Amino acid sequence: MQFTHVHSRSHAGLEAPSVTVEIHLTAGLPHFQIVGLGDSASRQVYGRVRSALLSSHFKWPDFRITVNLAPTDLPKGGTRFDLPIALGLLVASGQLPAQSLDDREFFGELGLDGCIHSFHGALAAAMEACRAHRVCGIAAQDAEKIASVTGGRILAAPDLLTLCAQLKAPTPPLIRTDFAFEAPERQYPDLAELKGQPLTHEVLKLAAAGGHHLLMSGPPGVGKTLAASILPGLLPELPPDTQRQVNLLRDLAGLGFINGPPLRQPHHSSTIAALMGGTAKAIPGEISMAHGGVLFLDELTEFPRPVLNQLRQPLESGEIWVSRAAHQHRYPAQFQLVAAMNPCPCGHAGSRESACRCTPDTIRRYRQGASGPLMDRIDLHVTLRRPPPECLLSGTDTPDYSATVRPDIATARERQLHRQGALNRDLRGENLIAVCSLSSQTQKWLIEAMKTLQLSARSTHRRLRVARTIADLEGSTSVSVEHLNTAVGLREAPTDTDAAQA
Ligand SMILES: [Zn+2]
Structure with missing residues (x-):
């Protein structure tokens, strides 16, 4: 076969959009080019993939090799396409059966000795692959961790030769998630x-x-x-x-x-x-x-x-x-x-x-x-x-x-989310006044405090939000004079904010 394609994933924020790695071999002077990547990026991929194939006892196809990463308008930096390119070359040159890539996605960086390295962003790519119901082939070192988070089917190998042996097998050994990976609990001071x-x-x-x-x-x-x-x-x-x-x-x-x-x-x-x-x-x-x-x-x-x-x-x-x-x-x-x-x-x-x-x-x-x-x-x-x-x-x-x-x-946070669908820090304007449900006596007290302490509208709102949280910690539906008094009584840091607004 002279043409093949391999599924892989790019990276855009927390998402991992699908990329098809297309490989075309034609007769002519041996040459390697990745469409859309500059000469120096192409040469780097060529160096790694060629060394990895030769170190793994495969033949480097002596053809004019054109690689295209489609769609062309996605960002495609990084080394994650080494593995799909190597597998595509093996299929296109008849060293690996074509059906071994069906319904599978691959990403990983290749070492010169043929080993598969993990890369930053492997989790996002693996999660999207699982959502697309495809088996994903990745480096062995991250496999268990990623398998347990994504819950998907993972094909993991430490190097290219082992992965190819797995792909040729009638039933490749998949890593399945019968356990939940427990990340260590962060320890903070008490x-x-x-x-x-x-x-x-x-x-x-x-x-x-x-x-x-x-x-x-x-x-x-x-x-x-x-x-x-x-x-x-x-x-x-x-x-x-x-x-x-x-x-x-x-x-x-x-x-x-x-x-x-x-x-x-x-x-x-x-x-x-x-x-x-x-x-x-x-x-x-x-x-x-x-x-x-x-x-x-x-x-x-x-x-x-x-x-x-x-x-x-x-x-x-x-x-x-x-x-x-x-x-x-x-x-x-x-x-x-x-x-x-x-x-x-x-x-x-x-x-x-x-x-x-x-x-x-x-x-x-x-x-x-x-x-x-x-x-x-x-x-x-x-x-x-x-x-x-x-x-x-x-x-x-x-x-x-x-x-x-x-x-x-x-409990105080649950109260806020139940009442207004947001935390108290996000309360603004009329919503803030409404959820404080101030009695007329409390309103009078607040107006007096604003006059005496020369509080601007902004710093009054800040104190109202804090008073709402004090009331939530106590389980009170309305903000009372005591709550406001505590909020106003917190010593202000000397930042000149009010002075700057005055
Ligand atoms: Zn000083």
Whole structure:
């Protein structure tokens, strides 16, 4: 046979569109060309596939070889087409029976010695193949993990020679999923490790229950990083679809699977591409890697303003479009933002223990880094103080454990989803006022508080959302004066947001 085709899959965001690898052999001077890929990409594939065939004791077909990856308008970077191209060449040159490729899909990178390597994004490709009711042939190293997640039929081999032997067999040995692959549970620090800080405990519970974004301000060593890393451990289990997306994203980035909400902590020197996604390979950025979990930005004011401004759109839409060449890839990015900052460059402004060495002007400029539109999306702004030293040594109070507060948080979230189909952090305008069901007495109290504290409309709405979550944690249908009082009483981080709007 001089012409054959093999099914494979490309990559577009979390999807893996079908690609047909067409192989045509014609007489003439031996030559290898992949239509649509440049000469250098063609030469690289040629080098790997030819070495792999020869190392596996097959013959390299001495023909003019033309390979086409159809449809031509899909992005086709990466090395995943090595395996289908090699199998197509074997069938076209009569070294493998044609029917061995029927109803099967193949993807994998070939080593020069003929071994099959896994590649980033194999999970997405295997899931789509299973949906199309095709057996998929992949590298042996990932087979069990992928088989258990997709629930499909997998043909796995460590190298090309073994795979061809399996394909020739009347009944190839398929890996089936009689077991569920258990990704390791993510271990986060326990709430009880944060000692002598009842305010931080309260704020973390509120953030977890209402999904509120959180900004913590406080001197170095007050436990901001610890608090941020406790939060994902307070969140309820992820819905199965979200958990699958989390692992699809991790597979694309070449990371292991996890069970539970992720925590990502990009450094303030991260580029926009690293944070948002869209490097040369259009891989997901940190905001997508934090999907379903927490994105922690430590030293918020050190992040360049353009980087922070980019966060606003995904915070609203819960997704991000990443461009690569002429193609757009969509990645989910529903994350909870936790940011931390010092109150001033030296870290001691407002402190009772140490004197601040900064001038008012440097403090103002420093805090400007944490103002602007991004701050409007953050409901909880709090200032943390160092706990008294004796709290660190003795257990002065009965500690809250993550495991004991998690059920209340899960119940409060269920209440919100049942009532308004969204978390309290997503409440806006009239919906927000409606679900708070304020009595006339509470309304009067709120208007007085707005006048006395000179609260802008935006910061009043922020406090209403938090008050709604306090009421949900208590199981109350309406927001009372006490709930509002607690929400208003949370110490504000000094970000100049209200001043900037005034
Ligand atoms: Zn200072």
